[in-house]
Amino acid sequence: MLENTRVIEAIRAARKNDTKAALATVVRVHGSAYRREGAKMIIDEDEKRVGMISGGCLESDVAAVAKEVIASGIPVLKQYDMDEDLVWGLGLGCPGKVEIYIEPIS
Amino acid sequence: MxxxxxxxxxxxxxxxxxxxxxxxxxxxxxxxxxxxxxxxxxxxxxxxxxxxxxxxxxxxxxxxxxxxxxxxxxxxxxxxxxxxxxxxxxxxxxxxVPQPKILIFGAGHDAIPVANFIASSGFKTTIVDQRPLYITEERFPDIERIIARADDFKGKVIIDDNTYVIVMNHHLERDQEALTFALNSQAPYIGVLGPRSRRNRIINNIKASGSAVTESQMSRLYNPIGLDIGARTPEEIAISIAAEIIAIKNGYSGGFLKDSEFIHHASAVSEENG
Structure with a gap:
């Protein structure tokens, strides 16, 4: 909840400064993902990020998608099916299937 | 648009x-x-x-x-x-849904880790004490501080149904005053620091002073306070209290996750429902 408050502040700031940004929200989780539905991250056009949508495995990829979303203005629903062995093997600790909705905000 | x-x-x-x-x-x-x-x-x-x-x-x-x-x-x-x-x-x-609130009565040394852990967990935290030397910004940064005696509680302190209360004055009379005030609120949780015998003494004093204590009030009273993790230091006790409050807020009973099939009840339910 505290996290999302920070994200909301960042959304307000982006709007005030006329910075283009995208909002990524965890909308569906199957299995034991680190973050639950409703977790948010805002990514601005300078790739500055506020908030967390996974235990660290997805943030970079989502930021890349966010860049496209900011450019196109069209939201994207992205599904990540994380192989448990691979993810645990990397020590990232966020297995499961997660869907993330990335939408432009301006 | x-x-x-x-x-x-x-x-x-x-x-x-x-x-x-x-x-x-x-x-x-x-x-x-x-x-x-x-x-x-x-x-x-x-x-x-x-x-x-x-x-x-x-x-x-x-x-x-x-x-x-x-x-x-x-x-x-x-x-x-x-x-x-x-x-x-x-x-x-x-x-x-709005951030849950925490109200701590008593700004003693051991309230510092309680207030700070709980505030960083996302609770809007307020601390109340009548001693200005204890309830300072230096000790409780980023925490709302209210200097008040029992007589002032009504005008200065607000407890609603989203406020979790911790009573830890280390002072029998002040705990009694704080508890009397908290019991007459809609607080879902009222934790009282100290052993059972002390709590009983306070409750008996409240009853002796003419106030009834109902079963519904007692059901919201948590004492001894905290999850059973053998906490001894102020920091460990603070974690135990914070963990208890988080469990109650989320509707969980605490305990080890070891060997559980699911981490969250909700995810278990939605898995079952497809």
Whole structure:
């Protein structure tokens, strides 16, 4: 909840400064993902990020998608099916299937 | 256009610390292009901003949102809805409920880790003490501080049904005063530091002073305080108290997750329901 408050502040700031940004929200989780539905991250056009949508495995990829979303203005629903062995093997600790909705905000 | 209005209403609700929900149609390949990122905001008092572009869909979504907003600890969720033409649409309903609040009576040395751990866990934290030397910004940065004696509680201290109360004055009379005040509120949790025998003494004193203590009041009283983790130092005790409050807020009973099939009850339920 505290996290999302920070994200909301960042959304307000982006709007005030006329910075283009995208909002990524965890909308569906199957299995034991680190973050639950409703977790948010805002990514601005300078790739500055506020908030967390996974235990660290997805943030970079989502930021890349966010860049496209900011450019196109069209939201994207992205599904990540994380192989448990691979993810645990990397020590990232966020297995499961997660869907993330990335939408432009301006 | 309406997307922006719904989103703005949602942001405002969060900033004003009110309950509300925003429903967004998740676009899939089938709906891509046809639907233009529609959103509907639903406030706790059932006013609406925006639209999902389909009255039948809205009706179903509003019903779900209302149901979630009436829950104590609702979770955000994606649901598949069917339109009248049998087309299926995924809608994400994101629910916001205001940050829970913590009220701590007693600004002693051991209240410092309690206040700070709990504040960093996302609770809006307030501390009350009558001693200005104890209740300082230096000891409790970023925490609302109220200097008050029992006589001033009514005018200065607010406890609502979203406020978790911790009584830790290390002072029998002050604990009794704080507890009397807290018991007469809607607080879902009133934790009292100290052993059972001390609590009994305080309760007996309250009864002797002429106030009745009901069963419903006793059911919200937690003593000895904290989860059973053998805590000894002020920091360990603070973690034990914070963990107990988080468990109660989320509707969990505490204990080890070791060998459990699921981490969250809710995820277990939604898995079962497909």
């Amino acid at each position: 309406n997307k922006k209005a719904a989103f703005d209403a949602w942001l405002t609700t969060i900033e004003m610390e009110k309950s509300g929900a925003i429903a967004t149609i998740l676009k899939t390949d089938q709906t891509q292009g046809k639907r233009n990122s529609e959103s509907l905001f639903i406030s706790k008092d059932h006013s609406f901003v925006g639209s999902l572009g389909d009255a039948y869909l809205e009706e179903q979504v509003i019903q779900l949102a209302k149901q979630k907003l009436a829950e104590k600890n609702p979770s955000s969720e994606t649901r598949i809805f069917q339109l009248l033409n049998k087309q299926e649409v995924a809608v994400f309903v994101d629910v916001f």
